[in-house]
Amino acid sequence: MASKPEGAVRRRTLPEELRGAHFTREKFMEWARGELGGEEPRNLEKAVVESIKLGQTIEVVLRPRKAGFFGPDGRFIEAFDYSPGFGEDLKEADREWDQEELDREWADEENRRFNKSTVVPGPGSAKYLWEHGLRISEYAKSKTRSVSSLLHLLDRRKKAGGYTRHTHQTSYDLYRWMPELAADSAILGWSWERIDAVLRFSNDSNVRERVLALLTRPEMAGLSDLQVTRLLARKQRSMTGLVTTSASEVLGEIRACLRSGEVIDTKAAKRARFALELS
């Protein structure tokens, strides 16, 4: 009798290079993929990771992120998430499964088009983010799916080098903010970090417009992404150098003006620029 292939849930001893302080998430994922026949593994629980880092755990249980099993020939066969209830109409189940298949194909295709190798993070990636957001929006509308579930699906089905849900969310939010993005818009030259900082600064389109206007002013020319995040108070901790109280106040005033709609005169903009250069 042919031996059964190993189950999808696999207990493994961590190799030496992944034990204790050597553990990193990237190295672990790469190793786990190999152990699961190339399938993306589920993330380990935080407590397990901590225990590994402490050197208390050297054995882990690996599971594929997708539902399914390794068939007799050792290939992974994906199962549906939806299971019909007992006595439920099979036609209804078929409809659910068809939708699931359609969504999966779309998500896989979208992840192929939009990942860290096809869209390199950095200045100019905005165009691809916007287009990705547009496709998410169109698919959600045409198939009457919730965007939230699609974003989760994209995240769940990403492979090595795939973007996380946050990036998909940013793409969609960018498109929602600027559904009619002009070809010469300054935003197209932005990086993900800059877009994310502006989007997270406020949900209000008017405020975002004011941020856009400020960033395109001559006083703000040449600001780095880190300085923009500092200006919009998104990443204060990662800034190097001393940030004086007065600089914080100056930036705080600029942020208040951006939110309230008060005019930021040239002097104030220059002061903010100076504060950013200090930080």
Add this chain to the structure above:
Amino acid sequence: MPDTVRPIEWHTPQVNKHQVWQGYVDSYGNHAFGILQENGQNSFDAYADGVEAKEMKVIIKYDADSRVLSHRDFGTLGMPHCRSCSWGVLASGVECTNADCPWGSFHNMGYSGKGGTALGSRGMGKALQLLSGKRTIVRTALPDGRFQASLWEREGGVKDWQWRLAPEFAKQLSSPGSEFVTDSIIPRVHEQLIDEKAVIDELQERWFRLLSQGATIEYVLVNHAQTQRHFVRLPAQPRLDESQGVDKASRSDLEIVVTFQGTRLGVLRNVWIGLARAPFPEGDRRAGIAIIKNGKQTIARFTEFPEEIPEAIRRRIFGFCDAICTSGEPFLKDAENAQHTGYQWSNPTYKAVRRVLRDIVKQFVQPFLRAGGERITEAEQEEARDILDVFNRALADVPEFGFFGRDSSSTKRKVTAKPKNYIYISRLEFENKSYRRGEKSTVTCVIKNPLPTPAPVNTVFQHFDPTPVVVQMTPDSVIVPAGSPENPGTAQSACQIHFDLSQAPGIHWIQAALQDIKGNAFFDDEGHPIVARRHIYCEFEPRRITRIRSGTGAPTEGSGPGGGEGALGLSGIQFFKKDDMRDSLEAYIDQSQAIAFVNRRGRRFEFAKEGSKSKKIYWPVVGELISEELLKIRASLDAEARETWNAEDVKNKVVELEGIKARLVRRMVQLVSE
């Protein structure tokens, strides 16, 4: 007659204030709203301690025709002067700047002495009213019957602001309190004040907690000789989403202690959160959780809910909480912006508050969540469990198939412990596992010291209710004797946990964090604080996990008739589609997951579906397919049990296995038809 003994003379603030004040006024997006807010603060601060909200009353009147704005509060303590001065002037003739002198600090200081626990704390509020017009008359009437007035205007109409006592304007008011009347209101403020709806909305949002408790706020607008009197009402509460039960539509917590790394920062009281039936429209100020300073003034709305909550639900969350700011615990005081209209995002205390609110909200919306934000009913969950139940009941009657768990991942994890070189918590111990509200429990924290010197250790016990928020925080000190990594010194610290009647029943958590005597946290060798947690039940019985065992062998056997330990039923049935395997892979059982997978395109499944009239008829086929797979596993296990098989043995085994399979299918059909 007004209470005046000194000759009347002009007083100018000690430093030129106009420019400073102008800058402050400019920091407000809406000057008029700034006046409403700052005057409101002054008035509500002026009520004696213990005065109930329903006794508070404020009337704001704007005569747009004559451009006069007045603000009057009723029943307050007014604006008395201190014993050292007479209406803001010391015997030496110098202006009184005593922080405890309401009249003196209002008239002579740019910064008041309200100390931060009252609503206003920077004393700049008057600038908003003064700079909204050319001349302001301040009147006050004290509970003891004295009254006074002052006049504010700019020297020569253009220089700095100055004030003088103005007995010609003084009069006994209808009740103790203060009145501010400004004339020649500037155009910008005029435009803002005649927008009645915006003014009412602002007053509603800023003071809705006091309004809800019966306070009276009126806005009287005289425009084109028409007088409109608006009683500011409580904003309408949206209908709650009761789809998951009335009790799930809202939640309230009497008190939540906000902590940061074991240190108490302050307390939120009267936390109330609701989920509206429909999302709030863009710009609706009721959306989000209002953070109310001392149960009076809305400082900000918290709307940054966790992104894992679908937006459609995030936009339906609303509520409030009272942030208690006292002189002893000035909670969130430093986090406020200068305009008292929000908090500084990066302030650590506000961060901690955001964390707490996010945690509560995440738990609150749980019943409304499903992938995509749709709801799942209890009936749907029941239905999904039914099929497994049928299968496992059938399996229970056919013990020969009880082999799940053998290859499962549920065996105990190997732990290789290494000796520690830092002070650590060995364990937390309780007397009982479950308590009722009103009872007390002693929690013991066993601390180990592998260091060669004794260590004084402060253990901070925190009690989390199911929210999870800290409902009790108790420190206890102990000296842990010296030891070595192999034989560490041991000591125990303890605290008594109260299961108060106001706390929610459910799974509570006790957390212990170790600190040195100065209150600095102890860390392990990787820089993580030494913290241990353990759950404890409060009027809550954890759901008992019952699995129908199909095995009959002894729990320790792992084999025998029907299997032994871990011989559980299936944990799930899932479907897949493989057209190219319609004959070769109709079903499959992955023992590591204890899940049966059925090919939707399998030959027999398709056939059963085509020929069936009943909705349930394809389930016996599912049972048959799965039982065949079970049979394969059984056969494989039996084959491994013996080294050699003769023809007779094989024949008998096949008959036996077929019989087992037939019994399972029969039992399933029987259960389905019940």
